[in-house]
Amino acid sequence: MxxxxxxxxxxxxxxxxxxxxxxxxxxxxxxxxxxxxxxxxxxxxxxxxxxxxxxxxxxxxxxxxxxxxxxxxxxxxxxxxxxxxxxxxxxxxxxxxxxxxxxxxxxxxxxxxxxxxxxxxxxxxxxxHPCQILADLLTIKEYKNRISDMKFVWVGDGNNVCNSIMLACAIVGMEIVVVCPKGYEPDEKYVIKTKELGGVLTITDKPLEAAKNADVLYTDVWVSMGDEAEEEKRLKDFAGFQINEELIAVSKPDVIVMHCLPAHRGLEISAGAIDGPHSVVFDQAENxxxxxxxxxxxxxxxx
Known part of the structure; x- marks a missing residue:
């Protein structure tokens, strides 16, 4: 390597x-x-x-x-x-x-x-964004004492972080569910690569259903660097794809909430989720x- x-x-x-x-x-x-x-x-x-x-x-x-x-x-x-x-x-x-x-x-x-x-x-x-994902895996290991045999739920844009997360889950043996609005799914070549690596991948547009029994809930901004021209459209399209108390309630009792930052409270994540007891966001950042x-x-x- x-x-x-x-x-x-x-x-x-x-x-x-x-x-x-x-x-x-x-x-x-x-x-x-x-x-x-x-x-x-x-x-x-x-x-x-x-x-x-x-x-x-x-x-x-x-x-x-x-x-x-x-x-x-x-x-x-x-x-x-x-x-x-x-x-x-x-x-x-x-x-x-x-x-x-x-x-x-x-x-x-x-x-x-x-x-x-x-x-x-x-x-x-x-x-x-592989460096971010290695920090994420370190954080998951600290809280779960393992990095495999879990349900990882991504909520939001099928972006660069999502691509790396899918590959990582396939390599370490985590089920990955990607929840995104239609038209914002992850790049097909990364979907194919995830499956080639043996990943168990589901792509859906139903956040509440996907979050059931989740071990990890993860999100990122709806408007990434380079997408600013689409901001108004994206904010409309992503309405309802937020990590919040409702999703946390249907996840496992010890679910951890993750965000790679910067965060926009009230958009992709509620203040109660990022600042609440399930959040490990700032441990992620340190890691x-x-x-x-x-x-x-x-x-x-x-x-």
Whole structure:
């Protein structure tokens, strides 16, 4: 494993190793113990999209591990003035030990990975968000003490996070139910890949029915970055596809409520759901740091 571009790049063994390492890193950080295995190593962070959790967690993560992170706004480097992705990848490989990229097009990451001689990590694209899902799995493991044999219900847009969630559920052995309005289903190629990986996948437009006996309820914004022109239409189309107290009531008594943030209370999730006793949303956000540090150690230090 050289890169992490798709959730499908990971095997079940890889995921287990990353989660175990992340849990160890998290515990040692709480004790003030230092793991500086990336001393004298540098990470380039290419950002075409704005970010809170991704940028801060990767930058802090590299610092914690003894390394250095360089923020590269796409408009400030030559890629923003027409230099090819391929040339950028080859040049940065001469300076850095790894690259993360948060990009509009998944194809940019594919080109970076194919042309870089150093690890490339998907920090979000229009198709996937694997780093988010590793943090999610870490959170699920902390609360459920397992990552398999559960019912995972996604409510909302069949977007990039949903694509990665479907792949992850297939790999680890969770049933996945995707609940979305007609016309907003996940990309067919990810549906096919999920089934090829052995996933048990259902796609429906009936939230209350889908939420019955759920172990995990998960949502994301209805209007993602790049979809702003469709905002008015999307808000109408997604009405009724909200995680709220009604869905929680028909789920399992110990259901956990998840959201990858930023959240819009009153739209995709009610205030009572995100701020209530079933919510693990801010543990999720914290776990971005620990899961990504584990990925960095695995790819940059060979751990």
């Amino acid at each position: 050289k890169d992490l571009i798709s959730m499908a790049d990971l095997s079940l063994e890889d995921i287990r190793e990353i989660l175990d390492l992340a849990a160890e890193i998290k515990e040692k950080r709480s004790q003030g113990k230092i793991i500086d295995h990336l001393r004298n190593k540098s990470l380039g962070m290419i950002f075409e999209k704005s970010s809170t959790r991704t940028r801060v967690s990767f930058e802090v993560g590299m610092n914690d591990l003894g390394g250095h992170a360089i923020y590269l706004n796409a408009n400030d480097i030559q890629i923003g003035r027409g230099e090819t992705v391929e040339d950028t990848a080859k040049v940065l490989s001469r300076y850095l030990h790894g690259i993360i990229a948060r990009v509009y097009s998944h194809e940019t990451l594919v080109k970076l990975g194919a042309n870089a001689s150093i690890p490339v990590i998907n920090a979000l694209s229009d198709e996937e 971005r740091l620990h899961a990504q540090k584990a990925v960095l150690l695995k790819l940059l230090a060979g751990e």
